[in-house]
Amino acid sequence: xxxxxxxxxxxxxxxxxxxxxxxxxxxxxxxxxxxxxxxxxxxxxxxxxxxxxxxxxxxxxxxxxxxxxxxxxxxxxxxxxxxxxxxxxxxxxxxxxxxxxxxxxxxxxxxxxxxxxxxxxxxxxxxxxxxxxxxxxxxxxxxxxxxxxxxxxxxxxxxxxxxxxxxxxxxxxxxxxxxxxxxxxxxxxxxxxxxxxxxxxxxxxxxxxxxxxxxxxxxxxxxxxxxxxxxxxxxxxxxxxxxxxxxxxxxxxxxxxxxxxxxxxxxxxxxxxxxxxxxxxxxxxxxxxxxxxxxxxxxxxxxxxxxxxxxxxxxxxxxxxxxxxxxxxxx
Amino acid sequence: xxxxxxxxxxxxxxxxxxxxxxxxxxxxxxxxxxxxxxxxxxxxxxxxxxxxxxxxxxxxxxxxxxxxxxxxxxxxxxxxxxxxxxxxxxxxxxxxxxxxxxxxxxxxxxxxxxxxxxxxxxxxxxxxxxxxxxxxxxxxxxxxxxxxxxxxxxxxxxxxxxxxxxxxxxxxxxxxxxxxxxxxxxxxxxxxxxxxxxxxxxxxxxxxxxxxxxxxxxxxxxxxxxxxxxxxxxxxxxxxxxxxxxxxxxxxxxxxxxxxxxxxxxxxxxxxxxxxxxxxxxxxxxxxxxxxxxxxxxxxxxxxxxxxxxxxxxxxxxxxxxxxxxxxxxx
DNA sequence: CTGTTAGCGCTTTCAC
DNA sequence: GTGAAAGCGCTAACAG
Numbered sequence: 128x129x130x131x132x133x134x135x136x137x138x139x140x141x142x143x144x145x146x147x148x149x150x151x152x153x154x155x156x157x158x159x160x161x162x163x164x165x166x167x168x169x170x171x172x173x174x175x176x177x178x179x180x181x182x183x184x185x186x187x188x189x190x191x192x193x194x195x196x197x198x199x200x201x202x203x204x205x206x207x208x209x210x211x212x213x214x215x216x217x218x219x220x221x222x223x224x225x226x227x228x229x230x231x232x233x234x235x236x237x238x239x240x241x242x243x244x245x246x247x248x249x250x251x252x253x254x255x256x257x258x259x260x261x262x263x264x265x266x267x268x269x270x271x272x273x274x275x276x277x278x279x280x281x282x283x284x285x286x287x288x289x290x291x292x293x294x295x296x297x298x299x300x301x302x303x304x305x306x307x308x309x310x311x312x313x314x315x316x317x318x319x320x321x322x323x324x325x326x327x328x329x330x331x332x333x334x335x336x337x338x339x340x341x342x343x344x345x346x347x348x349x350x351x352x353x354x355x356x357x358x359x360x361x362x363x364x365x366x367x368x369x370x371x372x373x374x375x376x377x378x379x380x381x382x383x384x385x386x387x388x389x390x391x392x393x394x395x396x397x398x399x400x401x402x403x404x405x406x407x408x409x410x411x412x413x414x415x416x417x418x419x420x421x422x423x424x425x426x427x428x429x430x431x432x433x434x435x436x437x438x439x440x441x442x443x444x445x446x447x448x449x450x451x452x453x454x455x456x457x458x
Numbered sequence: 459x460x461x462x463x464x465x466x467x468x469x470x471x472x473x474x475x476x477x478x479x480x481x482x483x484x485x486x487x488x489x490x491x492x493x494x495x496x497x498x499x500x501x502x503x504x505x506x507x508x509x510x511x512x513x514x515x516x517x518x519x520x521x522x523x524x525x526x527x528x529x530x531x532x533x534x535x536x537x538x539x540x541x542x543x544x545x546x547x548x549x550x551x552x553x554x555x556x557x558x559x560x561x562x563x564x565x566x567x568x569x570x571x572x573x574x575x576x577x578x579x580x581x582x583x584x585x586x587x588x589x590x591x592x593x594x595x596x597x598x599x600x601x602x603x604x605x606x607x608x609x610x611x612x613x614x615x616x617x618x619x620x621x622x623x624x625x626x627x628x629x630x631x632x633x634x635x636x637x638x639x640x641x642x643x644x645x646x647x648x649x650x651x652x653x654x655x656x657x658x659x660x661x662x663x664x665x666x667x668x669x670x671x672x673x674x675x676x677x678x679x680x681x682x683x684x685x686x687x688x689x690x691x692x693x694x695x696x697x698x699x700x701x702x703x704x705x706x707x708x709x710x711x712x713x714x715x716x717x718x719x720x721x722x723x724x725x726x727x728x729x730x731x732x733x734x735x736x737x738x739x740x741x742x743x744x745x746x747x748x749x750x751x752x753x754x755x756x757x758x759x760x761x762x763x764x765x766x767x768x769x770x771x772x773x774x775x776x777x778x779x780x781x782x783x784x785x786x787x788x789x
Numbered sequence: 790c791t792g793t794t795a796g797c798g799c800t801t802t803c804a805c
Numbered sequence: 806g807t808g809a810a811a812g813c814g815c816t817a818a819c820a821g
C-alpha cells in the first residue's frame with residue numbers, strides 16, 4: 128500500500144497525509160489524529176527510499192571502525208555502537224556499521240547513503256583518509272580519537288583522555304594513606320600514561336621511585352612476576368597500579384602467593400575495566416572510560432551538524448576511577 | 459551530477475549508462491569500458507535512493523542482536539558483524555546493525571529498508587517475535603540460535619552446537635593418556651554441556667566420576683578453589699576441563715600454587731577462547747566456535763534466499779578444539 | 790546495441 | 806486546511 132492508496136481510504140489526498148505524517152503545522156489536529164490512528168491500524172508505512180530520494184536525506188548515520196583500531200578495543204565497540212544507536216535512534220536515524228578495511232572500494236555503484244559519519248580513528252588515521260571518507264567534506268563527520276585532534280578542521284572530535292582516571296587512581300591511593308606505590312606497565316615505556324606518571328605522583332603528593340616501576344608485558348603471569356619483584360623490594364610498595372586489568376589479576380595472585388591479602392595488605396588498582404575486572408576476587412578497582420558517554424557525545428555531535436548546521440566541535444572525555452574492593456587504607 | 463548529466467558528458471543516454479553500470483549484457487564492451495572509466499575519472503556516483511526506489515531493492519542486510527543475547531557474547535558480536543559485512547559486501551550489500559531492545563517502536567515513519575535480516579536469538583526469542591521482525595514474513599531471515607531451530611519454518615537457521623568441541627577436548631585428553639579428568643562448571647548443573655558430559659566421557663573411553671565434577675561459578679578465584687579441591691582428591695585428576703577460560707585461568711593458578719606445572723603435571727583445557735586464553739601462561743588450549751564461519755554462513759543463507767529465492771535452510775555449526783600449550787601427555 | 794519514455798512513492802510548491 | 810501537479814534520479818520496457 129502506498130501513500131496515495133492509503134490517502135484514498137481516508138478520503139484525503141496524498142499531500143495531506145504526507146503533511147500529517149511529517150508533523151507539519153498546516154494540517155488540522157483532527158486530520159492529523161485520524162491519519163496517525165489509521166496508519167497504525169492499517170499498518171501503513173511510508174516507503175523509506177522514496178522519502179529519501181525526494182528529501183535528499185538518508186536518516187542514516189555510519190559508524191566506521193577500521194580493524195586496526197587501538198583507540199577503542201573490540202570489546203568496547205559493541206557498547207559504543209549501542210550507545211550511538213540509541214542516541215541517533217532518538218532522532219529517527221538508523222545505524223550503519225562499517226568495520227572492514229575494505230575502504231573506498233565500493234566506489235562506483237552507490238553514492239553515500241549516510242547523512243553523517245562517526246569514525247573511530249586508529250593511530251595511523253590521516254586527515255586525507257578522513258577527507259576521502261567524507262566525500263571530500265560533503266558529509267559531516269566526528270572522529271573519536273586519542274588526545275589530539277587530527278589536522279582536519281572540518282571534522283568534530285571526541286577526544287579520549289586517559290590521564291585524569293589515572294590521576295584519580297593515584298590520588299585515591301594517596302588518600303588511603305599509601306606512601307609507596309608500585310607501577311606495572313604493559314611493556315611500552317614510552318607510553319603517554321607512563322611518561323605522565325611522575326607528574327601525577329607529584330600532584331598526589333607521592334614520591335615517584337623508578338625502582339618501583341616495571342614494564343612487565345601483557346599476560347597475567349607477567350603481572351604476577353612484576354608484582355613479586357616489586358614486593359621483594361627492600362622498601363616494598365603497599366599499593367600497586369597496573370596498566371591493564373589482566374596485569375592487575377596477576378598482581379593479585381602474586382600478593383596471595385606471598386600469604387598476603389588484597390586489599391588488607393596490598394591495594395591493587397587496574398586499568399580498562401574489562402569483563403574479568405568485576406569477576407576476580409576481590410572485585411577490581413580500576414580506571415575506565417564511560418563508553419556510552421563517548422557514543423552519545425559522538426552521536427550528538429554529528430546530529431548537531433546535520434540538523435542545526437552546528438560548527439565543528441571538540442569535546443574531551445576523560446577516564447575515571449571505578450571503585451570496587453581491591454583498594455583500601457594502607458596498613 | 460546525476461546520471462543524465464553524466465550521460466550527456468559522454469554523448470550517451472541515461473539508459474545506456476545505467477545498463478553499463480549495472481553490467482547488463484546488451485551494452486557494447488567498448489561503451490561499458492568508457493562509462494566505467496569516465497565514472498571513475500569524473501567521480502560520478504549513482505543516487506542510491508533513486509536506485510532503491512525504482513528497483514525495490516535496498517542492498518542492505520540488517521543484523522539484529524537483542525542485548526539479552528546469551529547465544530553469542532558481546533565480545534563476539536564485533537567479530538560476527540565483521541564476517542557478515544565481508545560476506546554481504548562481496549555481493550554489494552551493506553550492513554545495518556540493530557542492537558537495542560528498542561524493537562518495533564519505529565513503527566510509523568519508515569518501512570523496512572532492508573532486504574534481509576540476520577537475527578541473533580536470545581534464549582527467550584519467540585517465533586512470534588521473529589515474525590514481527592520480518593514484517594510478517596515479507597523479509598527473508600536467518601536466525602542464529604542454539605541447537606534447536608525455533609518453530610518458525612519460514613526462517614533459515616544457523617545452529618550452534620557446543621557439544622562437538624567439548625567432545626574433541628575430552629577425546630584429546632584421552633589420547634594424551636589421561637585416565638582421570640576433572641570438570642569445573644560455571645554453576646549451572648542443568649546445562650546442556652554438563653548433562654552430556656558423562657556420555658562424552660564414555661565415548662572417549664573415559665570413566666565419568668561425579669566426585670571429579672564441581673560446579674564452581676564464574677570467577678577465576680572460584681576456578682582456583684575448585685581445582686584445588688579436585689587436586690586434593692585421593693585419586694586426583696591429571697587433567698581438568700573447565701566450562702570457561704576464566705575458570706581455566708584459575709585452575710592453572712591452583713596447579714602452580716601446589717608447586718606443580720601446567721601441562722607437565724596437570725593438563726588444563728578451557729572453553730570460549732576469550733582474549734586472555736592466549737595471554738595466560740601457558741597459552742590455553744580451549745574450545746571455541748569459529749565466529750567468522752558463523753557470520754559467513756548466516757550471510758550466505760540470507761543472500762541465497764534474496765538472490766536465488768532459495769528455500770529456508772538449516773545449518774549446524776560446531777565448536778572445535780583450539781590446541782595451544784596447556785594440555786600435554788599424562789605423566 | 791542505443792535512445793526514448795514512463796513511472797517507482799514520496800514531498801512540496803502552488804492554487805483554492 | 807486541503808487537493809492537484811510537478812519532479813527527485815534512477816531503471817526497465819519498448820522502439821528502432
